[in-house]
Amino acid sequence: xxxxxxxxxxxxxxxxxxxxxxxxxxxxxxxxxxxxxxxxxxxxxxxxxxxxxxxxxxxxxxxxxxxxxxxxxxxxxxxxxxxxxxxxxxxxxxxxxxxxxxxxxxxxxxxxxxxxxxxxxxxxxxxxxxxxxxxxxxxxxxxxxxxxxxxxxxxxxxxxxxxxxxxxxxxxxxxxxxxxxxxxxxxxxxxxxxxxxxxxxxxxxxxxxxxxxxxxxxxxxxxxxxxxxxxxxxxxxxxxxxxxxxxxxxxxxxxxxxxxxxxxxxxxxxxxxxxxxxxxxxxxxxxxxxxxxxxxxxxxxxxxxxxxxxxxxxxxxxxxxxxxxxxxxxxxxxxxxxxxxxxxxxxxxxxxxxxxxxxxxxxxxxxxx
Numbered sequence: 001x002x003x004x005x006x007x008x009x010x011x012x013x014x015x016x017x018x019x020x021x022x023x024x025x026x027x028x029x030x031x032x033x034x035x036x037x038x039x040x041x042x043x044x045x046x047x048x049x050x051x052x053x054x055x056x057x058x059x060x061x062x063x064x065x066x067x068x069x070x071x072x073x074x075x076x077x078x079x080x081x082x083x084x085x086x087x088x089x090x091x092x093x094x095x096x097x098x099x100x101x102x103x104x105x106x107x108x109x110x111x112x113x114x115x116x117x118x119x120x121x122x123x124x125x126x127x128x129x130x131x132x133x134x135x136x137x138x139x140x141x142x143x144x145x146x147x148x149x150x151x152x153x154x155x156x157x158x159x160x161x162x163x164x165x166x167x168x169x170x171x172x173x174x175x176x177x178x179x180x181x182x183x184x185x186x187x188x189x190x191x192x193x194x195x196x197x198x199x200x201x202x203x204x205x206x207x208x209x210x211x212x213x214x215x216x217x218x219x220x221x222x223x224x225x226x227x228x229x230x231x232x233x234x235x236x237x238x239x240x241x242x243x244x245x246x247x248x249x250x251x252x253x254x255x256x257x258x259x260x261x262x263x264x265x266x267x268x269x270x271x272x273x274x275x276x277x278x279x280x281x282x283x284x285x286x287x288x289x290x291x292x293x294x295x296x297x298x299x300x301x302x303x304x305x306x307x308x309x310x311x312x313x314x315x316x317x318x319x320x321x322x323x324x325x326x327x328x329x330x331x332x333x334x335x336x337x338x339x340x341x342x343x344x345x346x347x348x349x350x351x352x353x354x355x356x357x358x359x360x361x362x363x364x365x366x367x368x369x
Contacts, residue, residue, distance in 0.1 A: 007363055008064060008359040008360065008362045008363050009292060009296065009359065009362035011288075011292065012289065012292045012293070012296075012358070012359065012362060013359060015285050015288050015289055015292070016289075016340065016355060018285055019282070019285055019286075019339075019340040019341060020053065020340050022270070022281075022282060022341060023049070023340050023341035023342070024046070024049065024050075024053070025248065026262075026266050026269060026270050026273075026341060027045050027046050027049050027262050027266070027341075027343050028043065028046045029248055029249045029251065029254075029269065029273060030251065030254050030261040030262050030266055030269040031043070031044065031045035031046060031261065031262040031343065032249075032254075033254065033255050033256065034254070034261055034262060037256075045262045045343050048343070048345060049343055049345070049348070051345060052344070052345025052346070052348040052349055053348060053352075055345070055349045056348045056349040056350075056351070056352030056353065057352060059349055059350075059352050059353030059356060060352040060353060060355055060356035060359070061356065062353075062356065063353050063354075063356030063357045063359075063360060064356040064357075064359040064360045065356075065360070066360065067360065068304075068305055068308060068357050068360045068361050069302070069304065069305070071124055071128075071357070072124075072128045072131075072304055074124075075121075075124045075125045075127075075128040075129075076125070078121050078124060078125075079121050079122070079124070079125040081117075081121070082114065082117045082118040082120075082121035082122075083118075083154075083155075083158065085105060085114035085117055085118075086114045086115065086118055086155075086158040086159070087158065088105050088114065089103060089104065089105055089114060089162060090161070094106065094107070096111065103115060103162050103164055112345070112346040113344075113346045113347070115159060115162070115164060115167045116346045116347050116350040116351075117346075117350060118155060118158075118159070118171070119167075119170070119171060119174065119315055119350070120312075120315075120350055120353070120354050122151075122155060122171060122174065122175060123174060123178065123308065123311035123312060123315065123354075124308070125151070126148070126151070126175060126178045126179070126307070126311065127178060127304055127307035127308040127310075127311055128304060129147075130144075130148075130178065130179070130182040130303075130307055131182070131302070131303035131304040131306075131307055138179065138182040138183045138184045139183060139184060139185050139188075141188070144182075144184060144188070145184070145185075145188045145192075148175070148179055148184075149192070152171075152172070152175050155171060156168055156171070156172070159171065160203070163207070164335075165203060165210065165334065166322065166334030166335045166336040167336070169200075169322070169334065170315070170318060170319055170322060170336060172196055173314060173318045174311055174314050174315050174318065176189065176192060176193070177310055177311060177314040177318075178307050178310055178311045178314075179192075181297070181306065181307055181310045182303075182307060209227070212226075212227035213227065213332045213333050214332055215227070216228040216231055216332070216333070217231075217329070217331065217332040217333075220232065220235065220329055229259070230258070230259045230260075230264075230265065230333060231327075231329055231333060233253055233257050233258045233259070233265075233268075234253075234258060234265055234268035234327045234328075234329075235268075235328075235329055236253060236257075237251065237253035237254075237258055237265075237268040237269060237271060237272040238268050238271035238272065238279070238327075238328065240252070240253070240272055241271045241272040241273065241274065241275040241276065241278075241279075242275050242276070243275050243276050243277060244274075244275040244276075244277060245271070245272065245273045245274040245275030245277070245278055246272060246273060246275075247273060248273050248274070249273070250273060251269050251272045251273050252272075253268065253269065253272055254269050254272075262342065262343040263337050263342045263343050263344065264323070264326075264327065264333075264335055264336070264337060264342070265327055266337075266338055266341055266342050266343070267279065267282070267323060267324055267327050267328075267338055267341070268327050270282065270341075282341070283324065286316070286317055286320040286321070286339075287317075289313070289316060289317060290313060290317040292362075293309060293310075293312065293313025293316070293317070293358060294309075294310065294313055296309045296313075296358065296361055296362045297309035297310045297313065297361075300361055300364065301364040305361045305364065308357065308361060309358055309361045312354050312355070312357060312358045313358065315354065316339050316351065316354075316355070319336055319337070319338075319339050320338060320339050322334055322336045323336050323337060323338040323339075323342070324338070339351055340352075
C-alpha cells in the first residue's frame with residue numbers, strides 16, 4: 001500500500017475534515033448528561049466516537065491508496081459476507097435487539113450494524129454488475145430491470161425484517177441512483193418508484209408506529225407527549241437557537257428533553273447551540289460534497305468508477321438530507337443518523353472507508369479533466 005498522498009480532490013477532503021471536527025464537538029457537547037446518566041461518564045460517547053474515528057481514518061487511508069478498480073474482483077464475496085451478517089442479526093447469541101429492532105451483531109467485545117456494511121456492499125455489487133453488462137443492457141427488461149429488482153427485493157426483505165424502514169428507504173434511493181446512472185429506461189425508473197410508494201403504504205398500514213410517525217409529520221402537534229414528542233422537542237431546540245445560537249455546550253433541550261441527542265437528534269442540538277448559521281454551514285458542506293462527488297462521477301475514467309462514485313455520493317448526501325429533513329419536520333422521522341456527525345462507530349468507520357474509495361476515484365477524475 002502506498003503512503004498517504006494528497007493527489008486526490010483536496011477540497012472534498014477538507015469538507016470531510018470540517019464535518020468530522022463539527023461532529024466531535026457536537027458529541028462532546030450533546031452527550032455530556034446522556035453519557036453521565038447511562039454510563040456514569042460524561043465523555044463516554046466522545047471517547048467511543050474517537051475509537052470509531054481512528055478505525056475509520058485507517059480505513060480511509062487504506063481505500064484511498066488502493067486503485068478502486070481492484071474492488072470489482074471482490075464484489076461477490078463482499079456481498080455474500082454482507083448478506084450473511086444481515087442474517088446473523090436474527091440468530092440468538094449473535095443478534096442484539098435494541099428498542100424492539102434486531103439491527104446489531106455482537107461478536108465478543110465488538111458490536112456493529114451489518115446494515116452499514118450492506119450499504120457499501122450493494123453499491124459495489126450494483127456498480128460492478130451494471131458496468132459489466134455493457135452499454136444498453138440496463139435498458140433491457142429481462143437483463144436489466146428484472147435482476148435489479150430481484151437483488152433489491154432480497155436485500156430489502158432482510159432489512160425490513162429487522163425492521164429498519166429508514167435504512168430500507170436509503171438503500172432504495174442509492175440503488176435507484178446507480179440504476180438511473182447506468183442508463184435504465186425512465187419508464188422502468190418510474191415504475192420502480194411507484195412500486196416503492198405502494199410498498200411504503202403497505203408497511204405503514206402493517207405497523208401502527210409508522211402510522212403514528214406519518215400523523216405526526218402531517219400534524220407536528222399530534223400527540224406532543226407521545227409519538228410527537230421527539231419532533232416537538234427538536235423543533236423547540238432549532239427554534240430557540242435563533243440566528244447565531246446560544247453557544248457551544250449551552251443547549252437546554254439535550255438535558256433529558258430531546259431523545260437520542262447524540263444520534264438521530266444531534267442536528268437539532270447543533271441548531272440550538274450554533275443557530276441557523278451553524279446549521280446552514282453543515283448543510284452547505286453536504287451540498288458541496290454532493291457537487292464534488294457527482295463531478296467526480298462525471299469525470300471518472302470508466303463506467304465502474306462512475307457508478308461507484310454516484311452510489312457513494314448519493315449515500316452520504318441522501319442520508320444527510322433524510323436526517324436533516326426528518327429532524328426539521330420536513331419528512332417523517334426515520335431514525336437515520338447524520339453522516340460524520342452522529343454518534344456511531346460502525347457507521348463512521350464504513351462511511352470513511354467509502355469516502356476513501358471516492359477520493360481514489362477523484363485521482364483518475366482529476367487526471368482526466
